[in-house]
Amino acid sequence: MPRAVLAAGVVAVLGLTACSSGDDAASPFGDKQTSSDTPAGQAAPKPPAKITLTPTSGAVDVSPVAPVNVTVADGTIEALTLTNPTGKQVVGQLSADKTSWAVGEPLGYGKTYTWAGTAKGTDGKTAPISGSFTTVTPAGQVDASLNVGDGKTYGVAMPIAVKFERDVTDKATVQKAMTVTTSVPTEGAWAWLDDRTAHWRPKTYWAPGTQVNLVAKLYGTPFGDGKYGAEDRTAHFTIGRSQIVQANTQTHRLVVIRDGVQVADFPASYGLESDPGRVTHSGTHVVMSKHETYSMTNPKYNYENVVVPWAVRISNNGEFIHGYAPSIWAQGKQNVSHGCANLAPENAKIYFDSAMTGDPVEIVGSTEQLGAEDGDYYDWALTWDQWLAKSAV
Template identity: 90%
Template sequence: MGGRWSRWVPRAALAIGIVAVLGMTACSSGDDAASPRGTQTSSDAPAGQAAPKPPAKITLEPVSGAADVSPVAPVKVSVADGTIEELTLTNPTGKQVIGELSADRTSWSVGEPLGYGKTYTWAGTARGTDGRTAPISGSFTTVTPARQVDASLNVGDGRTYGIAMPIAVKFDRAVTDKAAVQKVMTVTTSVPTEGAWAWLDDRTAHWRPKTYWAPGTKVNMVAKLYGTPFGDGTYGAEDRTVHFTIGRSQIVKADTRTHRLVVIRDGVQVADFPASYGLESDPGRVTHSGTHVVMSKHESYSMTNPKYNYENVVVPWAVRISNNGEFIHGYAPSIWAQGKQNVSHGCVNLAPANAKIYFDSAMTGDPVEVVGSTEQLGPEDGDYHDWALTWDQWLGKSAV
């Protein structure tokens, strides 16, 4: 009796239990419905799937359609989210430009100067991380100069010069934008050397050290003139480079008052010659005081000066020391005056035998320090009056 009574459940209680279970089910279903089916709340990719990879992004430098591009400006193609599969840059005749592809194949850069006034065209493909290919295309045009300016140098490759030698760059047209040109001309030396560029006129720039070069210095000069704007629509025609060496130290000390010419080599006096300098009573014949520079050597040289009524007077062992007609040379007719008085027309006269000794020792670029006269070396004397300027005066002629 008791056992049967314990198994009996009233109908009302059973109904309440069923409702409770159904209620719990309805609550659970409500939580799932809070986020609609198919909606991605934290990722573009469905749950459990990776995001799609991006396509290749191609950048051209300069941009396609660019005009008046410098032929030496950076020219490259870069690819983000991908790599370059193939690429060419061609000139108007179809010739391919030399270039270099980076190791990771994400960039390609031009490896040679381009031409003036030409249109260059890109062609190629890149593959993105999405696996798809994308075309590389476009074009640009380089600048067409109104004129091209060329330059010449006073020093030569592999040559050796004296300790006062300046580097002279002579342009065949006037330079308007001197600062732009000066910035692309660099001088490097094997021995630390303080020096600077100075513009001596609109066509001429010289580089000289603050003090004489150290013997044995190796000098490199690079002028990246091609593609450089010179102003007024003109551009450089060609780069110029030179590598030379400074030789031993030899300094000539020439005193017009003592009528002597002394040669000092590597700090040691090696010669002391009697000399005759320019006649002091005539300003047109005075040997100019100041530091001259040996410019050239001639075993014989014909002298002409209509103002003083002589023509084709041939002298031996002539060493030019300025562009105003001053030489150190042999002259037998003035031996009587050498060491005693000054009678020349501006040159330094030595006995022919002494002139030969000096001639054999002289090197282009050697300094000749003249003192004691009433006239000073200056710009009107032409090349090379570089050392007639103080260092501050020299720096004042820089364009930058």
């Protein structure tokens, strides 16, 4: 009996299907069959070109480095130019599929740029490309200078310093526009030492041989108060061998460690400890420059144009490592200088020949500490947490 019931059900369905005919007949599943809106054998119409301008036509106060492009959907670009107020064409690049065109160079400040061209839609019709926009006119342009240069080699304590010619109000935006990349993974950060100065230093000394690349995309970057960057700044440099000076004002010695090996131990005389104005400051200094001879003047202590040999500047507060024959009697025994590290001239020459801008000079033992009042470079006098606290981001 079960087999007979199943057979009867199948016959009923087949019979219903055989009796159905016509476009409006219902399907066995209750769906109504409808005809297409497009007549049989006729293709749907193709859409016209859809043109998008970035920035939109009529836009003002556009950054000269903002994205500027034209894109076309349902079509391709046939011809396109972007011209400045004098009619000069801006350099740009058409994509391989001809659906977009992008500016390939920075634009100028305070200029109106005009689009002209055509696009062809998939409907075969030509559509015009037109419009204009105006770039921002800065209240002022701010330039910057660097302390590092292309192809140079520096010591393992060298900070990167960017000095702006005017105060920077929007420090966060400017900081984000400056990028440091390295060939060796290096943890580091920017710090604002004042309203015009930003430094980047690693958390610990650089690894010798590190390749460092700085890109500061300042042009077109807002500095705040209506001011914008005047020009980009870049530098690519190398970190050299490791050479660290360890200077102790209490033992009256100056030790040189190169690549982890002690290569010199000189007797020295540091700043007179009984006078706070003459004390050599403790803290990590950085070699800033070298001079075969240097003229020393300090009206407060009544000396002028005292020429010393083999002078290596280690801070902007007047501290040097240099040769000084008149204090040889005190070197290795007591501190008598006006803040510098005095060496015998022949020892000063040995150190001078080995020194490199960016080398650290670690001074310990004195009653005065290196700090912001000493100017460049007091970067290493700050703890890492203190340094990070000076970041604007």
